[in-house]
């Protein structure tokens with residue numbers, strides 16, 4: 001490889017950043033915005049534009065989640081969030097609606113955005129993403145040179161000229177000159193504001209440009225100067241208290257002007273500390289230190305807290321003034337298994353662990369967190385509810401069980417606000433990885449790590465019991481079921497083809513039976529009666545017996561017809577109940593052999609060959625490594641097929 005030319009790289013970077021920079025007088029700035037009035041924007045607008053610039057879409061009609069989980073309401077999706085956030089579409093749509101309304105100068109432009117939810121639900125991550133959007137994708141701002149609050153140059157225009165300039169430029173002008181720039185205007189430029197220099201700049205949290213963060217402060221250390229800046233005491237003997245030269249405008253509302261001010265865990269602060277928020281939102285101004293009056297402020301205020309803090313704060317009626325200025329958006333835990341899994345996949349990808357995860361490892365972990373968050377239902381058991389919330393088809397008596405997800409949600413309002421957090425799970429996965437000296441982990445190791453962690457860390461006895469039951473019983477059984485069918489499938493040679501041929505065969509039979517015709521043999525063209533015995537053998541796999549057969553055969557036939565008529569392709573996976581029947585027929589057909597071969601301590605040559613073939617299939621088709629395959633086979637043979 002050619003070694004990089006470091007000097008070139010450095011020069012290129014510098015060149016591109018000087019190309020981005022701009023400096024001119026106020027008059028030159030007016031020319032610039034006349035050409036592109038959209039450069040004049042308030043903070044909420046700039047923020048929502050920066051997010052939308054990455055792409056806005058709608059959940060696709062073809063996305064099965066839309067119909068099953070979003071009630072066919074095509075929710076807006078934002079590409080900016082889509083690679084890092086999973087299952088938070090509704091929350092993100094609400095945040096964006098807030099920003100859009102605020103950019104239209106609706107009431108929201110005078111409100112604080114509050115993200116409220118349980119620990120580890122993604123509140124801080126969402127707030128970070130909003131700040132990053134400004135840093136990475138916002139159009140730069142033009143500001144008065146040297147202004148501590150990076151203010152909009154149009155503030156220079158005297159009131160008497162503003163409406164005329166608004167018409168000329170097609171922009172809206174809002175806000176007054178800050179005391180520092182006003183002093184400079186009078187003393188350096190003799191009031192000739194057309195000469196005032198204007199520069200262009202971007203956003204940076206570390207550079208304290210347009211992104212400010214207020215961490216929670218305890219009663220002793222909190223000081224309003226963190227929000228509004230302070231007076232430089234050393235200058236007070238030189239200048240009077242009303243002289244702007246004593247001002248240090250470096251508070252959060254100064255730094256975050258034109259961008260974002262984030263209050264981390266907002267209600268951990270004393271209420272007095274938060275009073276500036278009221279004027280900042282309602283009057284769009286904040287006090288200056290000392291005697292310099294009020295200072296115009298335009299910024300998006302973002303905050304977050306958990307539910308108990310919110311409830312405590314809400315119950316104090318003295319807090320009404322602030323409550324009235326809050327738009328609360330709930331950030332619940334994810335209740336969709338597939339999306340929850342993506343969170344952990346993302347985290348593992350980001351970490352330095354280079355381990356092999358046996359199939360279903362992330363799944364069992366996510367099953368635990370999701371089930372811990374669900375409320376018990378009168379209508380279905382917990383794991384069924386989890387599957388329905390995930391948009392999976394649940395088969396019962398040969399039919400896809402029709403349970404309206406809306407009814408389940410209705411039954412359990414306020415769901416997703418407690419349970420096991422994402423962090424709890426990632427810690428357990430980390431522990432399982434650290435404890436493993438083999439370079440891989442399997443689902444049972446994660447379940448063991450979770451059990452250990454629940455025993456150590458969950459204090460509430462009732463919760464502890466409930467969680468252990470989920471882990472030791474519900475998840476264990478479900479995992480064994482998955483494993484049983486996976487191992488058996490690995491025994492079936494050319495599984496897919498066999499399943500497809502069973503499907504074709506069944507369909508021919510069921511169709512002939514339903515239309516009361518003879519069937520034609522696909523190979524010999526001979527006519528014969530439908531094969532009743534074969535159909536029954538498939539059907540009984542999903543508990544269809546007696547008189548319900550007629551209905552099932554008719555259902556299958558008409559389903560397939562309808563699908564083909566609409567131009568769809570049919571294969572053995574097309575109709576969920578039939579797919580399940582065929583799979584379990586195949587699995588049952590090799591069960592005995594699977595049991596004998598996996599269980600026996602000493603295999604004869606034939607058995608050993610079969611065993612090795614199965615391990616190879618698990619490795620090649622199911623993403624195991626030879627070691628992890630051996631481990632799960634041992635686990636399966638110790639725990640499955642006990643009674644036979």
Ligand SMILES: Nc1ncnc2c1ncn2[C@@H]1O[C@H](COP(=O)(O)OP(=O)(O)OP(=O)(O)O)[C@@H](O)[C@H]1O
Nearest residue numbers: 084085086088118119120121122123124125343422
């Ligand atoms: N829906 C989600 N999609 C992607 N990542 C998520 C999601 N929910 C949580 N996370 C991840 O979980 C981790 C914890 O989230 P975060 O720190 O934002 O939680 P929080 O709500 O601020 O919790 P706390 O109340 O404890 O501060 C982060 O790494 C975050 O990226």
Ligand SMILES: [Mg+2]
Nearest residue numbers: 123124125304
């Ligand atoms: Mg947080």
